[in-house]
Amino acid sequence: xxxxxxxDEFKRDILIYFCIIAMTGLIVFISxxxxxxxxxxxxxxxxxxxxxxxxxxxxxLMTKKRTVHLILLLTVIVFVTLLFWPAWDVVYSPxxxxxxxxx
Amino acid sequence: MSGAxxxxxxxxxxxxxxxxxxxxxxxKTIGIQYLFLSLFFLLVGFCLMLLMRWQLxxxxxxxxxxxxxxxxxxxxxxxxxxxxxxxLGAMHGTIMVFLGVVPLGFAVFGNYLIPLQIGAKDMAxxxxxxxxxxxxxxxxxxxxxxxxxxxxxASNGWTSYSPLSDIAHDGQTVWLISMAxxxxxxxxxxxxxxxxxxxxxxxxxxxxxLPFFIWAQLITSFLLLLAFPPLEGAAFLQLFDxxxxxxxxLPTGLFVNGQIYNASGGGNPLLWQHLFWFLGHPExxxxxxxxxxxxxxxxxxxxxxxxxxxxxxxxxxxxxxFLSFVVWSHHTYLxxxxxxxxxxxxxxxxxxxxxxxxxxxxxxxxxxxxxxRFNMPMLFALAFLPMFGFxxxxxxxxxxxxxxxxxHDTYYVIGHFHYVVAPGVILGLFAGxxxxxxxxxxxxxxxxxxxxxxxxTLISMNFVFFPMLIQGLMGLNxxxxxGGATYSFNHDILYWNVVISWAAWILALAQIPFIxxxxxxxxxxxxxxxxxxxGATTLEWATPxxxxxxxxxxxxxxYRDPYSYSLPGAPRDFSPQDQxxx
Amino acid sequence: MExxxxxxxxxxxxxxxxxxxxxxxxxxxxFLASEVMxxxxxxxxxxxxxxxxxxxxxxxxxxxxxxxxxxxxxxxSSSIFFIRAWVALKADDIAKYKxxxxxxxxxxFVFLTLxxxxxYQHFSHHEYPKTSVFLGLYFLMTGLHALHIIGGIxxxxxxxxxxxxxxxxxxxxxxxxxxxxxLYWHFVDLVWIFLFSTLYLL
Numbered sequence: 100x101x102x103x104x105x106x107d108e109f110k111r112d113i114l115i116y117f118c119i120i121a122m123t124g125l126i127v128f129i130s131x132x133x134x135x136x137x138x139x140x141x142x143x144x145x146x147x148x149x150x151x152x153x154x155x156x157x158x159x160l161m162t163k164k165r166t167v168h169l170i171l172l173l174t175v176i177v178f179v180t181l182l183f184w185p186a187w188d189v190v191y192s193p194x195x196x197x198x199x200x201x202x
Numbered sequence: 203m204s205g206a207x208x209x210x211x212x213x214x215x216x217x218x219x220x221x222x223x224x225x226x227x228x229x230k231t232i233g234i235q236y237l238f239l240s241l242f243f244l245l246v247g248f249c250l251m252l253l254m255r256w257q258l259x260x261x262x263x264x265x266x267x268x269x270x271x272x273x274x275x276x277x278x279x280x281x282x283x284x285x286x287x288x289x290l291g292a293m294h295g296t297i298m299v300f301l302g303v304v305p306l307g308f309a310v311f312g313n314y315l316i317p318l319q320i321g322a323k324d325m326a327x328x329x330x331x332x333x334x335x336x337x338x339x340x341x342x343x344x345x346x347x348x349x350x351x352x353x354x355x356a357s358n359g360w361t362s363y364s365p366l367s368d369i370a371h372d373g374q375t376v377w378l379i380s381m382a383x384x385x386x387x388x389x390x391x392x393x394x395x396x397x398x399x400x401x402x403x404x405x406x407x408x409x410x411x412l413p414f415f416i417w418a419q420l421i422t423s424f425l426l427l428l429a430f431p432p433l434e435g436a437a438f439l440q441l442f443d444x445x446x447x448x449x450x451x452l453p454t455g456l457f458v459n460g461q462i463y464n465a466s467g468g469g470n471p472l473l474w475q476h477l478f479w480f481l482g483h484p485e486x487x488x489x490x491x492x493x494x495x496x497x498x499x500x501x502x503x504x505x506x507x508x509x510x511x512x513x514x515x516x517x518x519x520x521x522x523x524f525l526s527f528v529v530w531s532h533h534t535y536l537x538x539x540x541x542x543x544x545x546x547x548x549x550x551x552x553x554x555x556x557x558x559x560x561x562x563x564x565x566x567x568x569x570x571x572x573x574x575r576f577n578m579p580m581l582f583a584l585a586f587l588p589m590f591g592f593x594x595x596x597x598x599x600x601x602x603x604x605x606x607x608x609x610h611d612t613y614y615v616i617g618h619f620h621y622v623v624a625p626g627v628i629l630g631l632f633a634g635x636x637x638x639x640x641x642x643x644x645x646x647x648x649x650x651x652x653x654x655x656x657x658x659t660l661i662s663m664n665f666v667f668f669p670m671l672i673q674g675l676m677g678l679n680x681x682x683x684x685g686g687a688t689y690s691f692n693h694d695i696l697y698w699n700v701v702i703s704w705a706a707w708i709l710a711l712a713q714i715p716f717i718x719x720x721x722x723x724x725x726x727x728x729x730x731x732x733x734x735x736x737g738a739t740t741l742e743w744a745t746p747x748x749x750x751x752x753x754x755x756x757x758x759x760x761y762r763d764p765y766s767y768s769l770p771g772a773p774r775d776f777s778p779q780d781q782x783x784x
Numbered sequence: 785m786e787x788x789x790x791x792x793x794x795x796x797x798x799x800x801x802x803x804x805x806x807x808x809x810x811x812x813x814x815f816l817a818s819e820v821m822x823x824x825x826x827x828x829x830x831x832x833x834x835x836x837x838x839x840x841x842x843x844x845x846x847x848x849x850x851x852x853x854x855x856x857x858x859x860x861s862s863s864i865f866f867i868r869a870w871v872a873l874k875a876d877d878i879a880k881y882k883x884x885x886x887x888x889x890x891x892x893f894v895f896l897t898l899x900x901x902x903x904y905q906h907f908s909h910h911e912y913p914k915t916s917v918f919l920g921l922y923f924l925m926t927g928l929h930a931l932h933i934i935g936g937i938x939x940x941x942x943x944x945x946x947x948x949x950x951x952x953x954x955x956x957x958x959x960x961x962x963x964x965x966x967l968y969w970h971f972v973d974l975v976w977i978f979l980f981s982t983l984y985l986l
Contacts (some may be wrong), residue, residue, distance in 0.1 A: 100820070102226045108871070109871075110948075112864060112867055113864070113952060116861075116864050119860055119977075120857055120860065121978075122983075123853060123856050123860075123977075124853075126981060127849060127984055127985065128851050129985075130844055130849070130984070130985035131844070132842075133842075133894075138985075138986065139986055142981055142985050142986060143771075143981065144985075145975055146978055149665040149977050150974045150978065153863070153973065153974050153977070154970070154974060155968060156972045157797035157863055157867060158967055158970045160904070164803060164804030164805065164809075165803065165804075166400065166803045166804065166805065167804075167810075167813050170813060170814065170817060171813070171817065173424070173428075173524075173817075174428060174817040174820050174821070175820075177428050177429075177527050177821065178820055178821060178824045178963070180527055180528055181432060181480055181821065181824050181825060181828050182824060182827060182828045182831060183828075183831070184528075184531070184543075185472070185473065185476035185477070185480075185828055185831075185832045186828070186831045186832045186835050186836075187543055188472065188476065188534075188537075188539050188540070188543050188832075189470065189472065189832050189835055189836040190533065190541060190835055191834070192538055192539050192543070192544060193538060193540060194537070194538030194844050221939055322793075323792050323793060324793060325793065325811075326795075326811065327807070327808075327811060328793070328808040330811075338846070340899060389815075389818050392818075393811050393814040393818070394811070394814055396810075396814055397810045397811045397814065400800075400803050400810060401794075401795050401800050401803055401805065401806075401807050401810055402793070402795070402807075403793065425816050427814060427817060427821075428817065428821050429817050429821075430818070430827060431821035431822035431824075432822070432823075432824070432825035433825075433829070434822055435822055435823075435824075435825030435826050436825060436829075438826075438924060438928065439826075439829060439924065442913060442920060442923075443926055444922075446912050446913045446914055447910075447912075447913070447914035448828065448917070448924075449914070449917055449920065450833070450920060450921075454838075465914065465918075466914060466916050466917065468833070468837055468838075468916065468917040469833065469835055469917055470832060470833060471850070472832075473829055473832050473833065474861065476828075477828070477829070478823070478826055507810065564803050607916075626936065707985045754793065758797035784825070
């Protein structure tokens with residue numbers, strides 16, 4: 100019984116493994132196409148998906164209770180803030196005029 | 203001070219003197235170790251400032267006697283050199299914030315009290331706790347030792363802005379490495395505290411029944427956990443710039459000493475500011491929250507009342523913690539940001555004042571109708587409220603971008619943040635020392651010495667920091683080694699420098715009764731005759747005095763809210779949390 | 785047989801009902817949250833510097849995408865091996881546990897070796913951290929990641945070496961520790977996915 104469950108889990112893990120590798124191959128291919136901005140909007144979500152699958156299945160995120168989910172949600176929000184707000188400053192500021200600046 | 207072993211704990215480990223008092227994993231011993239170390243660093247940082255104040259009051263004049271101790275490189279003939287003044291300034295800030303106030307508020311009180319107040323026998327990770335202390339000691343000593351480098355300590359403000367920090371002398375490298383070590387120590391403490399608070403609460407101790415002190419420490423731990431790593435990342439980036447010649451913070455075309463600087467360029471000094479203040483702002487809430495927690499405990503206890511609106515206080519502190527991550531760029535208003543981003547941060551900064559005001563207001567309102575006892579802890583706690591409130595109010599013109607324009611980088615800013623930290627936080631921390639001293643030592647601190655400490659401290663602090671607000675409004679810039687004498691528009695307000703300096707030196711004298719009282723009372727203080735001399739309700743008072751290894755002598759179950767004072771029908775005016783009958 | 789301090793500190797071995805976690809698992813998730821913020825600050829630096837730059841090199845021309853992709857497979861495989869090791873440990877099959885854990889460590893060394901090859905290739909083309917902001921970020925971020933791999937190797941080696949003695953004190957306690965080490969290891973793999981995407985493919 101335990102063995103049977105283990106075999107199912109094993110099969111599922113291998114499936115996830117090949118999924119992630121396939122997605123890695125996909126983003127390498129997309130990168131090869133040199134799509135510039137469109138490329139970013141394709142590659143980054145797929146990478147996030149890869150990481151999400153890894154976290155969900157390999158790190159057993161799905162079995163964790165609410166506590167861990169809440170802490171991770173908080174972390175993600177703080178992380179996204181850190182990631183994009185400073186760049187917002189650089190992009191839209193009058194001191195470094197770019198195609199985005201309004202002045 | 204970890205006390206005797208309780209008899210029922212049949213441990214086989216015969217603890218040597220070293221593992222009981224030096225390499226201890228007991229949270230109380232570690233808390234006391236942090237106490238002595240952080241008080242020492244607080245004194246060091248304080249002395250640096252006293253030295254600076256001479257130069258500000260009497261620029262260019264030799265400091266009698268003491269001036270000769272600092273050598274020809276720093277104070278030739280007793281006259282302070284600008285480079286040395288800058289070192290004192292940068293290290294005063296760094297040491298006070300990272301080695302003094304935060305460890306005192308967070309590590310000392312947190313380590314000592316968290317397991318006690320939640321009904322646990324120790325922290326979740328005692329050995330990690332010990333490692334946190336020793337790495338803090340290492341980082342702190344490394345930081346202070348930087349004064350002995352050939353070029354001296356870091357001299358670029360506690361904020362270490364690029365590009366100057368990238369090319370400054372070696373003291374800056376030591377600053378960065380010390381900060382990295384201190385950050386690791388702090389991270390490990392935070393995760394220890396959070397795990398302990400979540401997982402080791404005694405039966406019956408729901409989150410709603412946790413004392414506000416624990417809530418404050420919990421939010422502080424989350425702030426440290428998530429906000430410190432970006433500074434660590436920034437420290438790595440700056441170390442790479444300094445040691446490997448990268449240009450993360452060096453813009454293209456940088457001129458140094460009239461020559462173009464040899465680096466690839468392409469970097470951005472703003473990046474350092476964003477990463478630094480991403481920590482820097484949550485850091486100030488790390489400074490204040492433990493003190494708020496302490497003051498709440500003391501006010502509830504000495505008004506013999508439940509805190510009015512306690513659930514609102516809890517919600518406010520959670521909201522405050524969350525918001526503290528999205529206000530940081532009010533420190534960078536004057537860097538040429540666009541109006542949209544400025545408006546965003548201005549809005550969040552105004553909103554964050556709401557939970558702070560709610561918390562202070564609930565504490566004030568709690569006083570109304572209370573049976574107030576004016577003991578030493580309560581005096582400090584009562585002084586904290588208006589001082590912190592006033593300091594917070596002075597922050598409003600700084601949080602609004604338009605009014606920040608003339609005030610940025612002036613003494614107004616220094617007055618503002620010192621008001622909240624010095625007459626604010628530090629008075630709150632003193633309150634905590636006076637309050638929990640009987641539990642840790644079995645003796646009370648002397649009241650007369652306490653008054654000799656309290657009144658001159660409170661009064662002189664106001665004479666130190668209020669004039670700074672005036673000076674700042676008149677345009678006196680900060681970090682000028684001559685106190686602004688170079689600029690003619692400052693001449694009318696220069697006399698305040700003398701006032702402030704003398705007030706600072708009187709403030710220093712006022713600490714002597716405290717230092718004496720602290721050490722004297724450990725050995726000769728008036729003994730307390732009860733495990734609960736203040737008649738408090740929280741669990742730390744349900745232990746022997748001082749608590750032994752394992753803290754509690756019987757299993758703890760929690761039956762009621764933390765501030766169950768003056769309950770109708772109760773036999774006494776307080777009902778301890780672990781007592782079944784009301 | 786009880787773990788010596790289980791009486792003293794609860795929830796070392798079994799999970800606390802309301803949080804669903806034992807202490808070490810809670811602690812490691814918190815630690816990983818702080819690591820997200822640490823690497824996050826470097827990713828933030830990347831975004832800010834790239835968006836604010838006049839020109840940015842075509843990354844895939846400087847980088848060896850092939851080695852990077854192979855390294856992704858290597859690290860992912862080591863993650864799978866770790867899961868197999870943990871499953872074997874739970875089933876009390878110590879020989880299998882040691883075999884798979886050794887594979888984890890081996891593949892970690894393979895990763896580091898390939899990374900070393902890449903660094904060497906860069907240095908022989910005179911591509912150093914100070915050559916450009918991109919290269920500086922590349923070396924710092926992958927270097928920090930490599931330090932985390934080394935740390936993981938040390939921990940994993942401990943758990944098939946001297947650390948195995950801990951299993952004799954309490955089996956479940958040891959299983960917990962290996963699970964916690966596994967979470968750390970998967971996280972290192974996860975960071976690499978983002979590093980590879982950001983520094984090689986964008």
